[in-house]
Structures are given as C-alpha cells and as structure tokens.
Amino acid sequence: QVQVLESGGGQVQPGGSLKLSCKVSRIITSVFNSKDYAWYRQAPGKQRELVAAITRGRTSYADSLEGRFTISRDFAKKTVDLRMNDLKPEDTAVYFCNYDRDYWGQGTQVIVAS
Numbered sequence: 273q274v275q276v277l278e279s280g281g282g283q284v285q286p287g288g289s290l291k292l293s294c295k296v297s298r299i300i301t302s303v304f305n306s307k308d309y310a311w312y313r314q315a316p317g318k319q320r321e322l323v324a325a326i327t328r329g330r331t332s333y334a335d336s337l338e339g340r341f342t343i344s345r346d347f348a349k350k351t352v353d354l355r356m357n358d359l360k361p362e363d364t365a366v367y368f369c370n371y372d373r374d375y376w377g378q379g380t381q382v383i384v385a386s
Contacts, residue, residue, distance in 0.1 A: 274298050278369045281380030284359055292354040292380060293346075294369030301350065307372045309352040311343060313365035313382075320368070324354060359384045 280292040292311070296304060310325035324333045324343035331343050342355040352369060359382075366379040 274371065274375050276369050276371050276375050276377035278367065278377040278380040281367065281382045283383040283385065285386050286360055286384055288359050288384070289355070289357045290359065290382060292356070292367055292369075292382075293349075294352040294354075294371070294377060296350060296352070296371050296375075299350070301347070304345075304350045305347065309343070309345070309372075310370040311352075311354045312368045312370060313363075314368070314379075315362075315365040318365075323367070326352065356382075361385060 275297040311323045314320040368379045369377040
C-alpha cells in the first residue's frame with residue numbers, strides 16, 4: 273500500500289521561508305520518477321486549492337503565488353519538495369501532498385504570523 277507523508281510545516285513570520293517535503297513510500301524508483309505529484313492547500317473555511325504540480329515532468333503553479341513557491345523532486349530521497357519563500361499570512365493553511373491523483377497525505381500545517 274502506497275503511503276504519502278508530508279513534513280516541514282510550522283509557524284513562520286511574514287517574509288520567511290519554509291520547505292515542505294512529501295515522502296512517498298513503498299514504490300520503486302522507476303515508478304517514483306514517472307508519476308505525477310501535486311501540492312494543495314486548504315485554509316480555514318475555504319476549499320482545497322492547487323498550489324503546484326509536476327505533471328509528466330513539467331512544473332506548474334497557481335497564478336496567485338507570484339513566483340514565490342518552487343516544486344521539485346529529490347530522486348535520491350524519493351521526496352517531492354515545496355520551497356516557499358516570502359511567505360504571507362494568506363499562505364496559512366494545511367498543505368497536502370497528492371501522488372498520482374489517487375493518494376493523499378494527512379497534511380502539514382503552515383502558519384504565517386508575526
């Protein structure tokens with residue numbers, strides 16, 4: 273059974289940075305390399321929204337991020353990372369990793385506050 277586990281959340285001041293990691297377990301390297309991944313977030317009282325994705329090897333981002341986030345794969349660790357810079361209070365949310373469209377992690381909380 274595939275497992276998806278997020279880590280790296282926490283509280284940070286506005287303007288700060290965080291790196292989230294998504295570990296996908298129980299898959300072989302060739303499978304990890306070929307699948308699609310995405311990071312979503314859900315703020316209190318709002319719907320879950322797509323933040324960034326890797327689809328057929330290409331990255332894409334929500335327009336609202338203004339280039340502050342970067343999604344990447346670490347092939348050695350088999351993780352999918354989300355680097356978030358210049359964080360704003362409106363980035364506060366639970367961030368979820370999605371693997372191959374069918375698998376979700378439990379989420380990791382990000383709070384941006386002074």
